[in-house]
Amino acid sequence: MPEIRQDPTTKEWVIIASNRVKRPRDFIKNQPKRSLPPYEPSCPFCRGNEYLSSEEILRYPAEEGSSWRVRVVANKYPALVPQGQTHQREEGGFFTKMNGVGAHDVIVETPLHNRPIPLMEDDEVAELLTVYRERYNQLSRDPKVRLITIFKNHGEAAGTSLIHPHSQLVATPVVSAELRRQFEVATAYHDDTGRCLYQDIIDHELRIGERIVMETEEFVVFHPFASRMPFETWIMPKKGQASFGKVPTKNLACLAQVLRITLLKLYQSLNDPDFNYAIHTAPIGDENKDYYLWHIRIVPRLTSIAGFEIGSGGMYINTALPEETADFMRNSKV
């Protein structure tokens, strides 16, 4: 019997199509893992080719020279631009629009063309996360910025053709309506129970255990009850903050290890699948709300988003059982 499950953070429904379910190993990619050289002459993100990329925003470590390990550059084709006013206006007295003011960064994760996060050392990942947080906090001081989304597209199915390991950051002068709704849901839950919904999800998942991929002192990695896509994975701090900008340095080091191992498990078990990840965080101004928890959602792109998902407006059909995929990942040795 198929099941319809409700995502408690959005109240949206997901159909878990157990009649057409695939086993975890049916999702293993057929092609071999990407085999790449450490340096690619035409790649704008490789060390030595810095002149090929757009204006540099920051590098880490900050000293001069070519020994950078993480670099932030302006997106060559930015979705939003830093200059200008955000005043809202209407078109023909009906629609609402505003200038596309904000920021669109590219974060070059490593000078090496063939060093994706799963193959890094923990301290390299920690440096990357430190740069994420630093850039987050710089931009959050701009009064025009209302939301900062840090995300990664890995592979063509995930929306990128640039293979050099990189992430992106988009700072918008608006908060997505969807995130507003997630806050409404979390607020109502807090008003009803006095508790944090996200904290309760973690507690419940740890009690049940069957959707847990791994657990450390600081973090829980699990496949959510109402996963929209096969192998969807959430990394959540056990005691966290609403905003990613507030993560203590100590926790960034723990997160680095957890993120690397989680991505390594995917890399090894599914043969380097295409994936997206995004850091879900509170809007600027809501950083101190204790009924939200920042977290990372990893979405491997193993199946397509088709007409039902687009047509129903938000419901998904998932052809994998999160209990089975979590079990598979939990037992994947790295």
Add this chain to the structure above:
Amino acid sequence: MPEIRQDPTTKEWVIIASNRVKRPRDFIKNQPKRSLPPYEPSCPFCRGNEYLSSEEILRYPAEEGSSWRVRVVANKYPALVPQGQTHQREEGGFFTKMNGVGAHDVIVETPLHNRPIPLMEDDEVAELLTVYRERYNQLSRDPKVRLITIFKNHGEAAGTSLIHPHSQLVATPVVSAELRRQFEVATAYHDDTGRCLYQDIIDHELRIGERIVMETEEFVVFHPFASRMPFETWIMPKKGQASFGKVPTKNLACLAQVLRITLLKLYQSLNDPDFNYAIHTAPIGDENKDYYLWHIRIVPRLTSIAGFEIGSGGMYINTALPEETADFMRNSKV
């Protein structure tokens, strides 16, 4: 300067990335149009191969024999099943889930393997739409059913590998949270103004004119102000009903022509692109609300849904200007 536009039906924001915008003809597919035989021996949807498909639910015309022109069959791997109770229950006292009871049909649009909608005659398309409506109305009488989504996946990027022209219907015992929100927005608009939001959108689009693809006495075809994807196209009745199940037969014939020409314009101008379409309609029980209008949304799959779209929860970056794509389609001769 990029723009951020608000979709008035969802209040969600779309970034129109004019800095990285592509011209309409940059989206023309490189490969030639699909070249197919009228009959494929292994295809379960071709005339003569009916024994290869699942249980038949209805055929049109209904007489016996092999002269069917549209056929509805059960999906071989249904996401939802017709038998069972929908009682809601919790898992471990925390999550909400229910049995996956509902319907999942496949609508075979034609007995011919190589006859997609843009190459049909208008009366064939009208028959298909009549079958949509008939099956909609049959299922809407089942008290378990709360929402009926009729949609189509054309091509691999749109989520199908079956090339024989077909659509799908999913009847769910729940209404998507996203559609609930669209109803909240439309209700608030009606309470504030006494008018129908969707009617006002049409009136505004017709007044402005620049996003109109075509207009008939009964229908308007346009690229919406806050298009999420390049060439996103809405077909809306000028005087309509909230529910697709209530469309008068006369209007189905007009819709057939408008749908065929709209898809033919895409087929000719973009070289048979992959696309999804879905009929957006009121939930069961809301069919008589006069502040909603059923409509069709066509979404060509020309760009990918990437980490920002997944991570921001609902905001999209669109790299085409709806005013430019609408102009291109308006001037496309068919």
